Amino acid sequence: MSEAGRASVLTPSARSLFSRLAPYRLWIAAAFVLVALPYFPGLTGNFGRSLLSQMGIAAVFALSYNLLLGQTGLLSFGHAVYFGLGGYAAIHLMRAISGGLPIPMPFVPLAGAATGLFFGLLFGSVTVRRAGVIFALISLGVGELVYALLRMLPAISGGEEGITANRTAGPHVFGVGLGPQLQMYYLIAFWAFVSAVLMYAFLRTPVGRMCNAVRDNAERAEFIGYDPVRVRLVVLAVAAMFAGLAGGLHALNYEIVASEAAGTGRSGTVLLMAYIGGVANFLGAILGAVTITWLQVSLSDYTSAWQLYLGLFFVLFVLFAPRGLAGLIVMHKEVVRTRAFLGLLRAYAVALLPAAVMTIGAIVFIEINYRRATQPEADPRMALFGIDMDYSTPWPWLAAIALLAIGAWLFRASLPLVASAWERATEAARTTAGGRR
Amino acid sequence: MIATAIPAVPDSSARAALQLVDVHKSFGVTPIIRGVSLDVHAGERHAIIGPNGAGKSTLFNLVSGRFAPTSGAILLKGESITGSAPFEIYRKGLARSFQVTNIFPRLSVFENVRCSVLWSLGYGYSFRRRVAMLRDANERTETILERIRLASRRDVQAGVLTYAEQRALEIGITIAGNADVILLDEPTSGMSRDEAAAAVELVRSISRGKTLVMVEHDMSVVFDLADRISVLVYGEIIATDVPERIRANAAVQTAYLGTAVDA
Numbered sequence: 001m002s003e004a005g006r007a008s009v010l011t012p013s014a015r016s017l018f019s020r021l022a023p024y025r026l027w028i029a030a031a032f033v034l035v036a037l038p039y040f041p042g043l044t045g046n047f048g049r050s051l052l053s054q055m056g057i058a059a060v061f062a063l064s065y066n067l068l069l070g071q072t073g074l075l076s077f078g079h080a081v082y083f084g085l086g087g088y089a090a091i092h093l094m095r096a097i098s099g100g101l102p103i104p105m106p107f108v109p110l111a112g113a114a115t116g117l118f119f120g121l122l123f124g125s126v127t128v129r130r131a132g133v134i135f136a137l138i139s140l141g142v143g144e145l146v147y148a149l150l151r152m153l154p155a156i157s158g159g160e161e162g163i164t165a166n167r168t169a170g171p172h173v174f175g176v177g178l179g180p181q182l183q184m185y186y187l188i189a190f191w192a193f194v195s196a197v198l199m200y201a202f203l204r205t206p207v208g209r210m211c212n213a214v215r216d217n218a219e220r221a222e223f224i225g226y227d228p229v230r231v232r233l234v235v236l237a238v239a240a241m242f243a244g245l246a247g248g249l250h251a252l253n254y255e256i257v258a259s260e261a262a263g264t265g266r267s268g269t270v271l272l273m274a275y276i277g278g279v280a281n282f283l284g285a286i287l288g289a290v291t292i293t294w295l296q297v298s299l300s301d302y303t304s305a306w307q308l309y310l311g312l313f314f315v316l317f318v319l320f321a322p323r324g325l326a327g328l329i330v331m332h333k334e335v336v337r338t339r340a341f342l343g344l345l346r347a348y349a350v351a352l353l354p355a356a357v358m359t360i361g362a363i364v365f366i367e368i369n370y371r372r373a374t375q376p377e378a379d380p381r382m383a384l385f386g387i388d389m390d391y392s393t394p395w396p397w398l399a400a401i402a403l404l405a406i407g408a409w410l411f412r413a414s415l416p417l418v419a420s421a422w423e424r425a426t427e428a429a430r431t432t433a434g435g436r437r
Numbered sequence: 438m439i440a441t442a443i444p445a446v447p448d449s450s451a452r453a454a455l456q457l458v459d460v461h462k463s464f465g466v467t468p469i470i471r472g473v474s475l476d477v478h479a480g481e482r483h484a485i486i487g488p489n490g491a492g493k494s495t496l497f498n499l500v501s502g503r504f505a506p507t508s509g510a511i512l513l514k515g516e517s518i519t520g521s522a523p524f525e526i527y528r529k530g531l532a533r534s535f536q537v538t539n540i541f542p543r544l545s546v547f548e549n550v551r552c553s554v555l556w557s558l559g560y561g562y563s564f565r566r567r568v569a570m571l572r573d574a575n576e577r578t579e580t581i582l583e584r585i586r587l588a589s590r591r592d593v594q595a596g597v598l599t600y601a602e603q604r605a606l607e608i609g610i611t612i613a614g615n616a617d618v619i620l621l622d623e624p625t626s627g628m629s630r631d632e633a634a635a636a637v638e639l640v641r642s643i644s645r646g647k648t649l650v651m652v653e654h655d656m657s658v659v660f661d662l663a664d665r666i667s668v669l670v671y672g673e674i675i676a677t678d679v680p681e682r683i684r685a686n687a688a689v690q691t692a693y694l695g696t697a698v699d700a
Binding site (some may be wrong): 054135201202204205206207208209210212213216217219221222223224225226227231238 | 475501502522529539542547555556560563565567568569613647
């Protein structure tokens with residue numbers, strides 16, 4: 001056979017391969033991004049790679065949470081229970097591997113997943129009987145119960161200090177010893193990718209579609225043959241399984257699991273991630289996990305009041321962007337191609353300036369207050385934004401309040417500009433969409 | 438002349454599709470249903486009429502499992518469904534619609550109907566297959582959308598449909614599972630004359646070969662569609678008969694039709 005003959009045989013099959021892969025192009029692109037990320041400028045160091053690892057774990061956890069909140073309408077205040085129990089299962093397995101159990105470390109997260117699934121079915125059979133407020137309260141109760149139990153059993157949980165293990169033990173498969181953070185990142189990226197694909201696929205199965213139906217109208221679901229309690233139990237078990245997997249990754253990554261892994265704080269953080277990312281959108285949870293993790297890590301470098309800023313950030317989203325980051329993106333997708341989009345950007349820029357002034361005022365006010373309240377003995381002289389100030393004098397206070405007030409006033413004045421620019425942009429989007437039809 | 442496959446009035450030996458035996462329902466101390474016994478024949482179109490507050494909707498809620506009766510028995514095709522959960526009754530072949538539209542507002546029209554065909558095709562709580570690959574479910578959904586004339590609106594979010602469209606979708610969800618006993622709660626309520634006429638045709642076509650029980654206020658719709666009519670007054674059935682005889686029944690006229698004519 002000649003070269004030409006072979007090429008003509010191969011080309012159609014190659015083309016059919018491309019067309020078969022086309023629906024998955026986003027996933028393929030995501031896989032490439034995950035592989036390339038640790039080589040992006042700024043992320044090549046150990047800090048960058050452990051930040052990425054943390055984001056990956058958070059993304060799996062937030063995606064699992066969104067199966068409950070966004071897809072089934074179940075607001076849980078105790079999802080960290082499954083994360084923590086999965087983490088403990090994994091850390092104990094890691095210790096057993098150190099003791100000679102011949103299981104390769106990369107499979108440890110599966111123990112977390114199995115544990116999450118088990119406890120999801122166990123607790124779920126009680127918690128999902130009702131939806132709404134009752135489910136939220138019961139999930140909070142189960143969360144507190146498990147946390148208290150863990151604290152009472154230090155032999156299993158190690159209490160606040162936690163249980164440690166070594167991830168480099170056990171048989172090495174393909175030379176993966178998990179010593180370097182880069183290897184750890186790739187393992188997390190692998191499991192995160194697999195989890196995301198599986199959760200996405202789950203939502204497209206019959207029971208996954210019924211999750212949305214139960215969220216929208218649980219009563220009607222009963223009149224088309226489905227028991228909403230059963231649907232909720234299935235989704236809770238699946239969500240708990242992936243939360244457990246995330247907990248297993250956490251155990252591997254940090255080589256320590258403490259009782260806080262199952263605590264209410266973590267349950268709150270995952271709610272924050274899912275909400276800020278946007279619950280209506282599958283990708284929202286990932287956006288939220290990445291953003292909040294980044295804020296947690298970078299803010300805590302600059303200020304010890306970082307949790308306060310995180311809380312403010314959350315409140316602002318609940319009030320002004322209830323559909324989260326993903327919602328904001330979807331909102332702008334339609335107007336981005338119109339000519340009026342430039343005008344919208346200009347309006348945003350105009351509003352951004354007073355918003356920045358307002359924010360700076362707020363930050364100065366918070367920081368000097370926080371320091372005065374938490375370290376009353378400390379020197380009242382400090383530097384903020386490179387400016388030295390002494391908060392025993394009234395000037396920093398007055399300046400902060402002035403910046404806050406002037407910024408807020410100007411910001412309010414700029415809002416009609418943004419509103420009218422937005423109106424023009426959506427109008428333009430509507431006419432171009434109409435013209436295309 | 439073309440003979441219809443299904444006789445307009447089934448003979449009296451027809452098997453009962455739905456039987457109510459001395460059914461009572463009280464909310465607290467207030468009796469709403471006070472001893473209803475009723476046989477609905479297989480294959481007939483049976484209308485339940487009565488003044489407001491007579492208990493028609495409560496009766497539907499008892500039969501479909503939304504409420505459990507205080508006493509009495511309800512049998513579907515000879516099998517007891519007294520006090521069963523709605524999904525259990527549905528799985529035995531009874532589907533219902535609601536007077537106040539009861540759909541999945543954030544799902545698309547297509548998704549609304551597809552969710553409603555899943556159980557009857559045996560997919561249950563399966564998570565092994567993708568719905569996009571379930572050819573029978575998707576084809577059946579398309580067929581239903583054609584029948585309820587919403588094929589062109591298939592990708593619209595159900596919550597933003599017009600009222601009449603939502604009513605059509607309500608019926609679509611009800612018939613999607615191919616149940617053989619169908620309960621329709623005021624299928625033409627709140628509709629304009631033209632919309633109601635279209636709804637009557639839809640009801641006629643979907644009830645072919647099935648047992649239909651409906652609550653309806655519009656008398657022209659009732660006398661047009663029903664093979665038999667039961668009159669419910671203050672929680673009791675005062676008459677069950679063919680339309681002509683119900684029209685002539687003196688007790689019914691005083692209790693119900695008389696006031697309807699005056700209004």
